[in-house]
Amino acid sequence: MPHGEQAQAARWTGTATAAPGLLAFTGAIGSAEPHAHAAVQVLLVLDGEVVLTDRHGHRLRTGAAIIPAGARHELRAAPGTHGLLAYLDPAHPAARAVAARxxxxxxxxxxxxxxxxARPLTTARPLTVATPTLPGVLSSIGQTADTSGLPLVLSxxxxxxPQLxxxxxxxxxxxxRVGVSAGRLGHLFAEHLRLPxxxxxRWARLxxxxxxVRGGATLTEAAHGAGFADSSHLTRVCHEMFGLAPSRLVHLVRPTA
Structure with a gap:
């Protein structure tokens, strides 16, 4: 990793939690090089300043944003910036709820x-008076707005x-395994998860x-267990999706007290 990127990544300090289909981080936000992740990202700035740049080169200082899966972007945070970032699997109810918005x-x-x-995040009063909880953020962006669920075959x-x-x-x-053609299943992924x-x-593997790793595996063991060719392959995919190396990301992802 280049020296400048190391300095940017070093500013990320906080607590991250992972669950099926969800990765959430709360704490000091650093910067991330241009990347695109296969997840819907929810960003809420509690203190400080974040500037996002899209693939067109347009920049915007923002206090909250919801970035769709596959959207290339760069994040620059001023020193001392704190906030919450959640990365949602496109199949997550909250991710599907904001897709239409x-x-x-x-x-x-x-x-x-x-x-x-992301306007609901900036107008919801409970989120402006205290450090938000992840359930509160998901509720504010409309987690329950989509109750139709996924097609049974896709579910x-x-x-x-996990078995494969x-x-x-x-x-x-x-x-x-589910009794449909590959073409039909691929269409369902694109239609309902908005991703090929x-x-x-790649997101599921990551x-x-x-x-x-949280369970004690080395990066090499984790890479092989998730279907990556090796730890270098895991590193490339992690960098593409988060703008950070897995060694840094895994350091942040630890159980909450």
Missing amino acids: IAAAGDPAGVSTWQIA RALEAV IDGPLLLGELAA FPAWR LHAIEA
């Missing part, structure tokens, strides 16, 4: 759209992923690897 707000790849989509496919994640995790193999299957698979 993001689409209605404008260009999903545009930073101004991300800020408009069954997602449930089968240490291998190739091919779309055809997963489709055969390969992008979602969460699995993080959980393994």
